Amino acid sequence: VNHLDLVLxxxxxxxxxxxxxxxxxxxxxxxxxxxxxxWQLGAEPFTAAAIGWGCSPCDLHLRVAGxxxxxxxxxxxxxxxxxWFNPVFEKAGADREMVARGKLAIERATDAPQVxxxxxxxxxxxxxxxxxxxYLPLDGEWAADPALVRFGxxxxxxxxxxAVPGQQLVVSMTDLLGDHWVTAQSAAERQSxxxxxxxxxxxxxxHGFDAAAEAERASVGPVPEGDEDEHLEPLVSRFNxxxxxxxxxxxxxxxxxxxxxxxxxxxxxxxxxxxxxxxxELTYSEAxxxxxxxxxxxxxxxxxxxxxxxxxxxxxxxxxxxxxxTLRRLxxxxxxxxxxxxxxxPVRMIPYLxxxxxxxxxxxxxxxxxxELATKRMVARPLLTLDSPDVCLMPPGKELYWSEASAGPSWxxxxxxxxxxxxxVVLKLETSTATAEIPDVGxxxxxxxxxxxxxxxxxxRQEEPWTHKPQEDRxxxxxxxxxxxxxxxxxx
Amino acid sequence: xxxxxxxxxxxxxxxxxxxxxxxxRVLAAFAPNTGCGLAALGFAAGxxxxxxLVGTDFAAPFGQSPFAFERGNRFEKMLRENGHAKAHKLLxxxxxxxxxxxxxxxxxxxxxxxxxxxRRADVxxxxxxxxxxxxxxxxxxxxxxxxxxxIAGVRASFEADAIAxxxxxxxxxxxxKSFPVVDGxxxxxxLAAALDQVAFYLLLLRRLVDELGYPLDRVSREALLITPxxxxxxxxxxxxxxxxxxxxxxxxxxxxxxxAEVIDMVxxxxxxGVAGDSxxxxxxxxxxxxxxADQVGTDYRPDCLSTCGNAFFCRERAFKVAxxxxxxxxxxxxxxxxxxxxxxxxxxxxxxxxDEEKPVAAQLVRAERLYAQAxxxxxxxxxxxxxx
Numbered sequence: 001v002n003h004l005d006l007v008l009x010x011x012x013x014x015x016x017x018x019x020x021x022x023x024x025x026x027x028x029x030x031x032x033x034x035x036x037x038x039w040q041l042g043a044e045p046f047t048a049a050a051i052g053w054g055c056s057p058c059d060l061h062l063r064v065a066g067x068x069x070x071x072x073x074x075x076x077x078x079x080x081x082x083x084w085f086n087p088v089f090e091k092a093g094a095d096r097e098m099v100a101r102g103k104l105a106i107e108r109a110t111d112a113p114q115v116x117x118x119x120x121x122x123x124x125x126x127x128x129x130x131x132x133x134x135y136l137p138l139d140g141e142w143a144a145d146p147a148l149v150r151f152g153x154x155x156x157x158x159x160x161x162x163a164v165p166g167q168q169l170v171v172s173m174t175d176l177l178g179d180h181w182v183t184a185q186s187a188a189e190r191q192s193x194x195x196x197x198x199x200x201x202x203x204x205x206x207h208g209f210d211a212a213a214e215a216e217r218a219s220v221g222p223v224p225e226g227d228e229d230e231h232l233e234p235l236v237s238r239f240n241x242x243x244x245x246x247x248x249x250x251x252x253x254x255x256x257x258x259x260x261x262x263x264x265x266x267x268x269x270x271x272x273x274x275x276x277x278x279x280x281e282l283t284y285s286e287a288x289x290x291x292x293x294x295x296x297x298x299x300x301x302x303x304x305x306x307x308x309x310x311x312x313x314x315x316x317x318x319x320x321x322x323x324x325x326t327l328r329r330l331x332x333x334x335x336x337x338x339x340x341x342x343x344x345x346p347v348r349m350i351p352y353l354x355x356x357x358x359x360x361x362x363x364x365x366x367x368x369x370x371x372e373l374a375t376k377r378m379v380a381r382p383l384l385t386l387d388s389p390d391v392c393l394m395p396p397g398k399e400l401y402w403s404e405a406s407a408g409p410s411w412x413x414x415x416x417x418x419x420x421x422x423x424x425v426v427l428k429l430e431t432s433t434a435t436a437e438i439p440d441v442g443x444x445x446x447x448x449x450x451x452x453x454x455x456x457x458x459x460x461r462q463e464e465p466w467t468h469k470p471q472e473d474r475x476x477x478x479x480x481x482x483x484x485x486x487x488x489x490x491x492x
Numbered sequence: 493x494x495x496x497x498x499x500x501x502x503x504x505x506x507x508x509x510x511x512x513x514x515x516x517r518v519l520a521a522f523a524p525n526t527g528c529g530l531a532a533l534g535f536a537a538g539x540x541x542x543x544x545l546v547g548t549d550f551a552a553p554f555g556q557s558p559f560a561f562e563r564g565n566r567f568e569k570m571l572r573e574n575g576h577a578k579a580h581k582l583l584x585x586x587x588x589x590x591x592x593x594x595x596x597x598x599x600x601x602x603x604x605x606x607x608x609x610x611r612r613a614d615v616x617x618x619x620x621x622x623x624x625x626x627x628x629x630x631x632x633x634x635x636x637x638x639x640x641x642x643i644a645g646v647r648a649s650f651e652a653d654a655i656a657x658x659x660x661x662x663x664x665x666x667x668x669k670s671f672p673v674v675d676g677x678x679x680x681x682x683l684a685a686a687l688d689q690v691a692f693y694l695l696l697l698r699r700l701v702d703e704l705g706y707p708l709d710r711v712s713r714e715a716l717l718i719t720p721x722x723x724x725x726x727x728x729x730x731x732x733x734x735x736x737x738x739x740x741x742x743x744x745x746x747x748x749x750x751x752a753e754v755i756d757m758v759x760x761x762x763x764x765g766v767a768g769d770s771x772x773x774x775x776x777x778x779x780x781x782x783x784x785a786d787q788v789g790t791d792y793r794p795d796c797l798s799t800c801g802n803a804f805f806c807r808e809r810a811f812k813v814a815x816x817x818x819x820x821x822x823x824x825x826x827x828x829x830x831x832x833x834x835x836x837x838x839x840x841x842x843x844x845x846x847d848e849e850k851p852v853a854a855q856l857v858r859a860e861r862l863y864a865q866a867x868x869x870x871x872x873x874x875x876x877x878x879x880x
Contacts, residue, residue: 042557
């Protein structure tokens, strides 16, 4: 929360609708997103009771498990999704291009799939399903269908990748809206897609607050809310009585109808909400840096497919080295994301201007002839005088970057002078002009702390530098219970 | 005021509104809301806020899933079967020795009334005393203990879901929860709630041990947690340090306003009766609660939405006065001396600030101006970028 958020929240409260906190859309939305809607039973987070999927608003496939606490029934439902999902998800990886990485050249898919879900809770549910499916045995008495395991590993990848700031392979619609709209709501309330959407676009002449209060009563999934499960429970009991322990497709399918009827309107509601909010976001133009991040997403996706092709598995818990590198990667991605968004979008730059981490103004003059003594000889260090309408409270020596060339060299705050209501800021380029882009005199510019230069990536040794090490990969195995692993929980 | 007068007065304030049996879970959920007069009053009077406004638009959304209920019951029942055989076996992993004593189960054979609670509290006290004295044959596992303590000047009994065990002379508490633990990880919110409940239990145990005149280190500062491992119901036990949660619990309870003081703010005829009476007209019920809330004050924070049954009601009140608390505690901190969101919008629009509003007003005005400029400039900016 910063002062811009507060001003927008205050206005949002006064006007009864949301305000945009960005002038662009900072995430890609691909032509054919894979939309997934999930529902679980209360306190059964590792199994899906209902699943909706499809690639367009009018193409919703709905499958209910009937008794999701029964492993076979749960897996039968997931298998149907897996058989549809795997080819769609993998298709984009077929066409490859070569890109240079230093002296090496690597392959990168020219396209990538995008999975769209309602909220972060659905992403963590995908992660849990992935955990459950990815390590199922492929042989023996309880052999699972290979498509199911493959699906599980895709989900694992997606859930891991979803943690990368600014990534676009997994779109949590609630987070996407939350990143682009300010409403007079708390962070927790904004986690309900229905409530957030109602505040953004209140029906009729309603105040967003009232619209949201009404909308939040309906759940979006995957966790059932209110009395949903109370309505479902008798249906599941009757279903279990009718099937009398049988799990084969042919005998069970005709019994699913009442449960399907229970879930159909719930899933449909979230489904429509997803596509409607998506359509609204598509009307905003995409920010320029999205393309670069999409290329990174494609690279990660390609790596995953190649890893799968080599029968590579993932640990459920990373080694210390992996964890350190992952954390580093996520932090770097966050820094670059903030920089790119701020440099792309004047609205995103405002919090930094307010915080004196950026300064804007008109270029009054450029002194290319300024020279100063480096270690031995005099070198060119051009000076730029910026006429800022704001009071600038930066310390001399602060490093800044021109927001329209943020990958370029740094500028140093050389001198500050009050000038009318604003400030005259003299910036010194930290290199000679030979390679650097310099703004023209008279241009309106912004200098900020944001640099898009790639940061130093540390090289960590393979071996952890301590003597006491945990047991290797204790956890990567199936999580089904018991010797038979058939019935799990109730509903036998 | 004597204790009897106080409890009679509280009973009149509850005035037939739905009652909530006091247990440690309720206490843990109430504790963060101690700054709220209405919550303090309702807690002291034993009003069930989750059911108070049933039938109105502000009814609490906390329904329990029958599936969750069934799962929890199955899991707990399994641990209690055959004289707690499974629980014993798990506790042995952390040094429990079954042969050292008996298991006391207070969940059975006591009526669910005030009198029953009182008797259970007495038994609990006796058992703890015996354990502390290291009497031969003292019980070493208590299920369904009831602990008494004084909160806000009111003596109340709290039933614990957790089990307490004596391990090497130290009292330990363990909560039985049916959420799965996979790869040593679990739902962080549920885990935090479970640990808080154990922390409150341990705190009540510490108070009892202190009352009995024994050193506090006879009560552990670690929580035991019995959960299913992976997706089945196979139980496992884990341990977590909850020392800081106990300290926090203690701080929170110390902050609870004295019930007598809150009661003094309530005029004689007022109470929760009308609000909790689902036969009355909705408007009348809400008006009655508003009147009461105006008397004792509320303290809405977005966190209330997940813990307090009255949160929707209070949120509506906060909305009506455009309280910055609607956005969250950070917004309240960033708007010192600005009483409402409407005022913040006015200041941002250039209204003359009062002296104490001046520092924040300057920032708001700047933010507003920059936003307006950026919005105007965007189309131009896009063209500029295309030209480059």
